[in-house]
Amino acid sequence: xxxxxxxxxxxxxxxxxxLLVASxxxxxxxxxxxxxxxxxxxxxxxxxxxxxxxxxxxxAVLHGDPAKHNADVFFKVPANAAIPRHWHTxxxxxxxxxxxxxxxxxxxxxxxxxxxTYAYGPARMPHSATCGAAGPCVLFIAFESPVDAFASDAAxx
Numbered sequence: 001x002x003x004x005x006x007x008x009x010x011x012x013x014x015x016x017x018x019l020l021v022a023s024x025x026x027x028x029x030x031x032x033x034x035x036x037x038x039x040x041x042x043x044x045x046x047x048x049x050x051x052x053x054x055x056x057x058x059x060a061v062l063h064g065d066p067a068k069h070n071a072d073v074f075f076k077v078p079a080n081a082a083i084p085r086h087w088h089t090x091x092x093x094x095x096x097x098x099x100x101x102x103x104x105x106x107x108x109x110x111x112x113x114x115x116x117t118y119a120y121g122p123a124r125m126p127h128s129a130t131c132g133a134a135g136p137c138v139l140f141i142a143f144e145s146p147v148d149a150f151a152s153d154a155a156x157x
Contacts, residue, residue: 037062039074039097039138046076052151054081059147062140066147073147075139083129085152090145092121099137103129113139126152 037044049057056078064071074097077083096113103119104110105127113119121127123145131137 035063037074039076044074049075050149050151052084052086053149054078054083056081057083066143069145070143071147072140072142075141077131077137079131079133079135079137081131081137083131085126085128086149087124087126087152088121088143088150089123089148090143091123092119093142093144094119094121095140097138097140099135100132101129101137101139102132103127128152 044060044062046058046060049059054077058076060074060076062072062074066073079099094113096115096117096119098115101113102110103113103121105121105125111119
């Protein structure tokens with residue numbers, strides 16, 4: 001009761017802060033500080049893409065573990081690159097950061113993404129894309145399930 005009485009006298013934000021600091025979750029909240037990155041950030045570690053992706057394709061992990069749920073990545077391909085038809089186990093939530101990307105999901109018209117455009121890609125739905133001539137395409141992708149990509153001829157489970 002003493003803690004509840006003291007918290008009632010504090011402003012709500014102070015009361016919540018006091019509870020978080022005293023809780024076992026304080027360490028988790030401290031580690032989940034906001035993080036801002038740009039595609040040109042020198043601290044990003046770019047790695048390769050699956051073999052079927054175009055030459056020059058790169059991925060940088062922004063948040064999370066790509067082998068686990070809820071990882072965020074930057075996906076970059078050179079200008080004029082054709083991304084072959086493929087699919088992912090996970091749904092994708094995407095925002096184009098740079099370039100112009102033409103994306104076609106099976107059974108749907110091609111969507112033209114320009115910087116700032118949001119797109120949603122359903123899980124297991126094959127799609128292909130082409131990066132425009134203006135420069136490299138950089139796509140922010142939030143994966144719900146572990147990060148993967150399968151060539152279109154791979155069996156969808």
